[in-house]
Amino acid sequence: MNSLTKLEKLREEGMQSLFPSKTKIMVGMATCGQAAGADEVWQALQREVKKKKIDVMVQKTGCIGICQHEPLVDVLKPGYPRITFDRVEPAKAGEIINGLVTGKLKKGMMARIDQEEFLLDDTRKKYAKGKIPAYLASLAPYKRLSFYKKQQRIALRNCGYIDPENIAEYVAKGGYFSLANILKGETPEKVIAQIKRSKLRGRGGAGFLTGLKWEVCRGTHSEERFLICNADEGDPGAYMDRSILEGDPHSIIEGLLIGGFAVGARKGFIYVRAEYPLAIERLELALHQARKEGLLGNGILGSGFDFDIEINRGAGAFVCGEETALIQSIEGNWGEPKPRPPFPAVSGLWGKPTVINNVETWANVPAIISRGPKWFSGIGTSKSKGTKVFSLVGKVNNIGLVEVPMGVTLKEIIFEIGGGIPNGRKFKAVQTGGPSGGCIPKELINLPVDFDQLKKAGSIMGSGGMIVMDDRTCMVDVAKYFLSFLEDESCGKCVPCRVGIRRMKEILEDISAGRGKPGDIDYLQQMAEVVKDGALCGLGKTAPNPVLATLRYFRDEYEAHIEEKRCPAGVCKSLITYSIDEDKCTGCGACLRTCPQEAVSGKKKKPHHILIDKCIKCGACFEVCKFDAIVT
Numbered sequence: 001m002n003s004l005t006k007l008e009k010l011r012e013e014g015m016q017s018l019f020p021s022k023t024k025i026m027v028g029m030a031t032c033g034q035a036a037g038a039d040e041v042w043q044a045l046q047r048e049v050k051k052k053k054i055d056v057m058v059q060k061t062g063c064i065g066i067c068q069h070e071p072l073v074d075v076l077k078p079g080y081p082r083i084t085f086d087r088v089e090p091a092k093a094g095e096i097i098n099g100l101v102t103g104k105l106k107k108g109m110m111a112r113i114d115q116e117e118f119l120l121d122d123t124r125k126k127y128a129k130g131k132i133p134a135y136l137a138s139l140a141p142y143k144r145l146s147f148y149k150k151q152q153r154i155a156l157r158n159c160g161y162i163d164p165e166n167i168a169e170y171v172a173k174g175g176y177f178s179l180a181n182i183l184k185g186e187t188p189e190k191v192i193a194q195i196k197r198s199k200l201r202g203r204g205g206a207g208f209l210t211g212l213k214w215e216v217c218r219g220t221h222s223e224e225r226f227l228i229c230n231a232d233e234g235d236p237g238a239y240m241d242r243s244i245l246e247g248d249p250h251s252i253i254e255g256l257l258i259g260g261f262a263v264g265a266r267k268g269f270i271y272v273r274a275e276y277p278l279a280i281e282r283l284e285l286a287l288h289q290a291r292k293e294g295l296l297g298n299g300i301l302g303s304g305f306d307f308d309i310e311i312n313r314g315a316g317a318f319v320c321g322e323e324t325a326l327i328q329s330i331e332g333n334w335g336e337p338k339p340r341p342p343f344p345a346v347s348g349l350w351g352k353p354t355v356i357n358n359v360e361t362w363a364n365v366p367a368i369i370s371r372g373p374k375w376f377s378g379i380g381t382s383k384s385k386g387t388k389v390f391s392l393v394g395k396v397n398n399i400g401l402v403e404v405p406m407g408v409t410l411k412e413i414i415f416e417i418g419g420g421i422p423n424g425r426k427f428k429a430v431q432t433g434g435p436s437g438g439c440i441p442k443e444l445i446n447l448p449v450d451f452d453q454l455k456k457a458g459s460i461m462g463s464g465g466m467i468v469m470d471d472r473t474c475m476v477d478v479a480k481y482f483l484s485f486l487e488d489e490s491c492g493k494c495v496p497c498r499v500g501i502r503r504m505k506e507i508l509e510d511i512s513a514g515r516g517k518p519g520d521i522d523y524l525q526q527m528a529e530v531v532k533d534g535a536l537c538g539l540g541k542t543a544p545n546p547v548l549a550t551l552r553y554f555r556d557e558y559e560a561h562i563e564e565k566r567c568p569a570g571v572c573k574s575l576i577t578y579s580i581d582e583d584k585c586t587g588c589g590a591c592l593r594t595c596p597q598e599a600v601s602g603k604k605k606k607p608h609h610i611l612i613d614k615c616i617k618c619g620a621c622f623e624v625c626k627f628d629a630i631v632t
Contacts, residue, residue, distance in 0.1 A: 008625075011168075014169045017163070018162070020076075020078070023077045023226055024059060025055070025057075025076075025096070027058070027059070027071065028072040032227050033070045041093060044091075060164070063246065068399045071078055075100065080128055098125060112136060113127065114126060116241055119174070120178065120367060121370070137377060138166045144396075147417055147522070149406055152385050152405050155387065156403045157367065158175075158570035164282050167286065183300065193213050202361050204357065204358030204360075205358075205460065226271070227256055227260055227263070228268070228270075228348075228357075229256060229357065230358045231271060231279070232321045235434030238464060240401060250290065251362070251366060255362030255363060268308070268310070270309060271311070277592065296549065320335040321463075321605060331350060336491045380405050380450065383450070384407070385403075390402045391402070392417070393426065394469060395473070397422050408449055409445075410449060411417045425470035429442065429553070430466060430467065430468050431468060433461055434463075436538075437545055438548065439469070439475060439546065440459055458545065471588055472623075474571035476554075476567075479508055480505060483505040486543045504528060507523065507524055513574045516562035518563075528547045531544050576632045578616050587605040590626070594621060597618075
């Protein structure tokens with residue numbers, strides 16, 4: 001491909017695929033969808049189409065975010081809105097196909113989409129033409145669903161809307177035109193200036209200004225420079241990067257191409273953990289397609305710009321998410337951090353200037369170039385611009401991926417987008433920023449979410465993990481869990497991290513086992529401060545955050561464990577003795593049926609009792625009781 005004309009032709013081909021003249025069925029085939037059974041649904045739909053001998057396209061798409069409702073199936077019939085069916089089972093495939101044949105698609109519909117947004121072009125295209133049937137008019141549009149009302153999708157703009165294995169559909173959505181436009185006449189300095197004016201901060205955790213990093217790299221006296229996309233997503237419960245790679249891989253490729261032009265690099269690496277096989281598969285296909293179309297390699301789009309990208313599979317070490325450890329891993333060395341300075345932008349991969357940004361950061365770049373830095377910097381707060389993608393998991397009704405403008409409050413995310421806490425439980429805390437983040441209590445539920453506000457509250461933005469906890473969560477146990485994870489993932493190179501994390505975990509184990517002593521809280525506080533100040537890399541420096549945050553906001557729980565030998569949340573087994581409050585017990589029998597040891601006795605509709613000598617403290621009765629009759 002050596003001209004803009006050929007790119008336009010590819011866009012026309014993509015538009016025909018996005019809006020075909022015949023009915024199209026799209027199945028959400030990201031990892032979350034496949035885990036819920038989307039592959040079986042995909043095969044069942046294909047069988048039904050063949051069986052009924054109807055002219056229907058069956059395509060794949062990525063994750064649209066509302067993972068709680070997977071598997072998702074979209075039906076796009078010419079002249080009609082795009083209809084989404086949720087929680088589709090293979091047996092339901094026949095009903096969908098029959099509905100297409102008879103013209104009655106009425107069961108299992110979750111929402112409708114009336115128009116598709118082309119974010120990079122700032123245009124919209126309507127699906128429906130004219131008046132739609134009453135049963136579709138009464139169906140809620142996506143934007144009115146509480147899950148999507150306050151979202152603004154920039155990094156996730158194409159996920160769930162395009163076939164990630166079809167480059168033409170990405171081009172139809174404005175893809176690669178940002179690259180084409182800068183190659184027509186922009187200078188690298190002007191591109192960097194745009195990124196600087198946008199005030200885009202790195203979405204991988206530290207929040208460093210992206211444009212400034214690019215400028216430093218560009219300003220070095222080196223003939224060879226490198227780019228790296230950090231896709232080593234290792235936070236428990238986090239899958240933002242994976243979903244972008246699976247649902248819109250070309251956005252990362254284009255972002256790297258623009259970055260390569262700006263800093264003067266000719267080679268880029270995507271460092272992705274091997275546990276993401278689908279992401280790797282779609283990246284490999286996307287790279288092959290881009291090379292075939294002349295968008296990677298030598299003389300891109302007929303210009304003098306040469307750039308290529310290589311995938312590097314990580315072995316799954318959490319510490320390799322730290323940039324210097326990641327560089328060591330690509331070089332074939334043991335993944336251990338190195339002291340900074342020099343920073344990678346000055347001396348990185350093989351000693352050459354290297355820009356490292358994470359997946360979400362690179363996905364924002366084409367949008368900023370297309371829409372302009374003023375548009376991007378107009379979103380968010382004074383010091384945190386644009387949007388942020390969070391994986392909302394834990395004790396929340398609507399588990400999934402959400403992308404919101406910086407400054408949206410925790411309450412809006414958890415209770416409006418997330419739908420609140422399941423089973424009528426009370427909200428207790430939310431942990432942000434992955435295992436190195438802090439736990440923010442219910443008292444700060446109105447906290448605006450941005451880099452600075454989270455840091456002030458004792459947490460971090462991190463890559464965007466957000467774990468919601470209800471009132472049955474023990475905060476001592478939470479701190480212990482995350483320290484156990486970080487102990488396993490520590491490279492062990494520096495003493496504060498290697499010894500400090502282990503010692504903090506041992507103290508927490510003693511506290512949760514009833515062996516806590518007066519003075520343990522002060523000792524934990526001191527130890528956490530030492531590790532934070534003395535550790536070599538970001539993993540060690542932020543590892544004490546779960547301890548410091550829980551001590552700051554939930555000190556009373558620590559005191560109850562140590563002084564009263566009691567776990568208020570009823571989680572720490574050594575401190576629990578289960579009993580049943582007869583005044584609250586209705587005799588429903590849920591605890592009796594659930595107990596694996598037959599340690600519950602009682603007659604129907606009469607108060608039950610727990611046989612202490614048989615109870616193994618598994619907590620099954622505590623979990624199933626709807627009347628809070630199980631007490632500890």
